[in-house]
Amino acid sequence: MQSEKKQHEAPQPFELSDTQLEMARKYDLTDKFVHFLDRHLVYPLIENLEFTHDPKEVEEWEYELLKDTYMTKFVEDKWLGLHPGEELPKEFADKQQKIQKELVSLNDSTKKTLEILSSQEVQENLKQDKSYNREYLSKKHGIDDAKIYELYKFGKFQYNRGDYVMASDLLNNFRLLSTNQELNFSATWGKLAAEIISFFWNEAMNEFNKLREIIDSRNYQGTTIDQLNKRTWLIHYSLFIFFNSNFTATDADSSEDSESEEKQEADKKKTLDERNKNLSSMIDLFLSSSYLSTIQASCPWILRYLIVALLQTRQYKRLRDIVRAVDVETYEYQDPFTKLIESLFVTFEFDNLSDLIEQISVLIETDFFISNLDAQKLVLNMQELIFNTVTKVYTGLTEENLCKMFNEDLPVVQKFLEERKDQVSVAEDGSIIVKTQTPSTVYQQVYEKTKAFNFKTNQILNTAFNKSDY
Template identity: 45%
Template structure:
């Protein structure tokens, strides 16, 4: 199989130009909290020089309460400065004062909530909890709201673990629907930043329950929330193995969220393509994958005039235009994007491997006879190893085919229909050069 060495090599000038051209960071930023934007900017060091990245980080976080980090960034940008600006010094004093105030205001409440006997008294009924805490421990609505304020402050200060705990306590006790939604967003972000993916997915589910409910009657507000949800969801989805990518497919293909992508953020089709292709290796013959692929082809074709990049172009080339040469070329561009895309960089190898497998599968389905010796040589394999490779392809894709050892060919016996019949009709005139292009693509699968 492929060692994906093309992802390990440094960016060439050509790849750098491609990566910059298709960099989605400017499109994604408006739909992320600044604390979530930070890792995206930090990872863009391959695209931009160090000073530019440091300046972007400073401008991004200078209005937060992360005063130590801000001072460090200022020093990086101003190595000759002997003193910090007056506003930074004053801000540090203000933050220290606010921290002390909020600690004092929430100390009693947090102490009460930490007691085992109190936790045993709390129930699902928030009204009961409120009455119990107020009657038995003197905790008022103001005290509960102080937990929210302190949670916000700690999040802005960069103490995400503390922020998550405070916001969770607030959510358990509060009956203020609007603030509960804000607190859920805050906890969702905190769990993302601290890499607590399971909890992050739980908060995502809670947000969806609120946003997708009939109680949200403003369609524009609902569209706004859904647009933010699918951007934030990229973090846990691309960090929880194939299960996360399956969840991404389920969410993005659901009618309300697919409509949101088409209306507000068609660039997220990049990640839908990545998820579908990356999950194809173990399920490419399953009805679920076939339906996803069919739906993906449809939406890529619908949106090709609104958005395209090498990933969507790959789908278009292979399944809409049936152009193997173009599909091979687009995969080369995809490799440049994967090296620099924050969400794709960790799982890019599986995408490239599976994409080449899909090219091979389509090729086998639309040709009646394949020269096994030619295939083996093009893959730098012995005839026996080439036979094993094509046998695995046939088995995994459940093709009705037979390897004829006497003349060194593979004969495809299966009836062809649907999309593959279209491919046959459109590729009847392909020359030998087209075959060589495909075989070159397949060779990378086994290097």
């Protein structure tokens, strides 16, 4: 990872009190993610801890994380930052010399192969058939298995050195020719990580789908435990993709004219739509039987991101599945998000909602992945879910009650209710009255459901009638 380039542009969070700092540290998941991510992907999570931990301590973690990589300039800068006024130990120069020697060697051994592969003649003669390509390159240009393997070694070397774009190209060329399934699998993991770090989200999604196809295959070569572990890794890698947008808006003109404002608004909406699409896909994937069982067995903390995705997309048709999963995992894992779902839909304990919202607000600002989202929109969706749930249980709800539940001042609650004046009204004493459906609306719903039921019944009868003719 290049020192001047951050993988994650973390937003500046609100000022945290001592209590909020303690809360953020308590529910931080970095120590859990470390076991299921490549160290290059762990780095931005460590870097994000600068908001909740002592910067000097974070710098020490960053150094320890990456000191064994080949990113010598980055590691040297970290060491000098931790030891101001001291000279670099000789071992750094020795390591740099060794890496440079290996770089020259790998560059020389792959240069001709890469030139051949990029030539117009070869490009015109290559086909979809990998066996044909290998035979053609071997006979015509002398590219054998050893030269193909050099591409893998060089790709791995460049990744370890922090040149992720070069690593991605090398690993891709290797996969196009290699028949070694184990190395191809490893190369795909490396290419996925390289695309994530380079912010190439469409390419990252393609690599993710390739890995998923291999891991989820019925003919998977490894053991069941190995398949479970690989799927757990894939889940953690995927969060980088799902919580980022594949659409990147171009920098809008700084002028205040209406055209610029309209473009900014359009770009913002497109980004939001793309992100919601990603998160909806994540919900569908993570709630599928194989992935949900993996989450429950290996990484129940992923439920946090499922709940956040649900709140962000308002895909409440999947709420029942998430409630069931949270209820099952209550004794294994809990955080403010899972407690919110448990309080609203399992125990119906609404007295602690205010504390939970305060805790969730802190995590929205400090969690590496969640901080990518629109915090204000996320909180508003959460308040709406709380309101819709609580009003189904309580009939004597007041503005004061809602202030406590939302952990908000009265003007905020009044604005919330005003925006829903077609659904609720407020009496003079502050009581909230939920408007019931009109009889015609209820009758229409009954009619539509009956109509659908009648259609299904006719289908069954017709099928039975047709079978009886044989």
